[in-house]
Amino acid sequence: MADIARRAGVTKGAVSFALNNRPGVSEPTRHRILAIAEELGWQPNSAARALSDGRAGAFGLVIDRPARTLGLEPFFMQLISGIQSELTRDATPLMLTMAEDQAAEVALYKSWWAQRRVDGVFLVDLQADDARVTVLEQLGMPAVVIGAPVGTGALPAVWSDDAAAVRAVVRHLADLGHRRLARVGGPARLRHTVIRATAFHACVRELGLTGVTVETDYSGEAGAAATRKLLSGRADAPTAIIYDNDVMAVSGLAAVQSMGLRVPADISLLAWDDSALCELVHPPLTALSRDIAGYGAHAARLLRAAAGGLPVADREDPAPRLTLRGSVAAPIK
């Protein structure tokens, strides 16, 4: 900027006015300065700007799921991709980190905020008793929760009505004639798992069906194990299983087939969170689809607003839709 100022015969201050499109310089001067800046290939030094105006110009995302299951689930990549698509508009980078556990994650937030590394963070996988919300509120750190606005305090949330989706699924299965359902759910400490489980059992009871839930860690192995356990030669085995992610549904399918059962003739399977994975297998899996990338984009927009000091409200996205494929049918008996 000093170079530009020298070449233009003005001071740094004038150059700053010109480059930031603020009043204080005449049109001819502004153009002259912009031309010189262009010629010199000037780009603002992010550190200097950050130091001066007190904002980092970046947002953060911390994921604390184990890397093994993480890689497999398309959810996060799609979410990140969606966040990016929005952040790219003003060239804001995303800082991505993985943490061992919640304590490490909280420490990271404190550190990021104290060092002014980010202007705000995205919060995923909200837990039943989540320390992060409190910490972020105390820090005064802008944040957007990706998930239901329950126990999120003053933090805005981007969410979709999982309970409604669960009810739609249960009704769909009941209409087909299923009377014994099962859910292979994620970890019970995750808040959205609880929401889905609660809705599931309430709906099942209301319709006079029976329903059991098995807790897992979202891994394929756990999904397969749960499936085998549910189906192993009991008279009251369920006729339909709802999996809490696509990975478990796919390995559940493999487990079912290796037991000699046919899908959907003997048992109907259904995956939460649709992805190409569900289309890869045979038969393709009926799934609950939602626009995860859009989800991320909305969260990014909210966080940008929140970091800018604007008041932000929760944003509800459409509830997951049922995408019918080949893995669900009426039960035989």
Place this chain on the structure above:
Amino acid sequence: MADIARRAGVTKGAVSFALNNRPGVSEPTRHRILAIAEELGWQPNSAARALSDGRAGAFGLVIDRPARTLGLEPFFMQLISGIQSELTRDATPLMLTMAEDQAAEVALYKSWWAQRRVDGVFLVDLQADDARVTVLEQLGMPAVVIGAPVGTGALPAVWSDDAAAVRAVVRHLADLGHRRLARVGGPARLRHTVIRATAFHACVRELGLTGVTVETDYSGEAGAAATRKLLSGRADAPTAIIYDNDVMAVSGLAAVQSMGLRVPADISLLAWDDSALCELVHPPLTALSRDIAGYGAHAARLLRAAAGGLPVADREDPAPRLTLRGSVAAPIK
């Protein structure tokens, strides 16, 4: 820091010496300053530090594969996770972004470098005639190539010997009695695709076998389509197929099964890049495994050294190993 200086009765300079563990202050004073810093919860402002010492304190990774296929492949998440595990040691964050194409990616590098947003970048998916290497060298921007050190100029690379792995696989299949092989490869513009294809055809010729390669975009659909095309009722259909990623292998398996063929009795399938995905399906897929996270960690270590101005050499990791599962057997005829 000014606060600390005031409380300790010294100047900012002395505080800086103490906090950075540099000579210039006595031990008692250093301890006093550190104690006060601790008490005040001082953390260095990253922008100020970056401005002062000219380094950003962050590295970057740009991915320009379409988000759809990206989410499915565990490769990137595992790579990122590995990079993180190393960067976490000194709390260096990773900037992750997705680009539309190479031009956008190059523009991003220039911008990041001009703005001093990162101290270096990881380069993935090197292409046949890759503009990025040249640009980075011209910029003088530290970078580490993740992939074979061919056409990488002065940039250090972290790689594994794909050609050797290909040869091992072809020999293994030949030993079992397979004479007609096929490869469902990734995009031909990717350099590692070329390396694998070249090694494949050379080895096939050397052993007196026949081998064809089909090019795809890595997507599951393309994998299934290629599979169907290869197997559709021709007398010279291959008896074994090697897929360039696990997603294609899984959908190839589904395609094979929907054609009424049995794996491995009628056809042997083999996946490049092992992941839980390969274990989920039935039969589980024999695959080429490598330690992708370790790969990322090594790349991170190299990049840190390169950004520090240290001379760095290419690092060769172990070649992918063949993990035998149930999808490969001797051909019937």
Place this chain on the structure above:
DNA sequence: CATTTCGACTAATCCGGTTCAGCTAGAGGG
């Protein structure tokens, strides 16, 4: 014609660190 107003720009300060050329006092040497 004196006075006010305003646009265009300058000069200085700040952001929060790092760095470096002094300065001072006490230790060591002759």
Place this chain on the structure above:
DNA sequence: CCCTCTAGCTGAACCGGATTAGTCGAAATG
């Protein structure tokens, strides 16, 4: 006892921007 040396610290500049309180001259106003 004087001189030198050095450990320990000070003060100020610097990184590259943004911001703000002035300054100046010309046009508008009374």
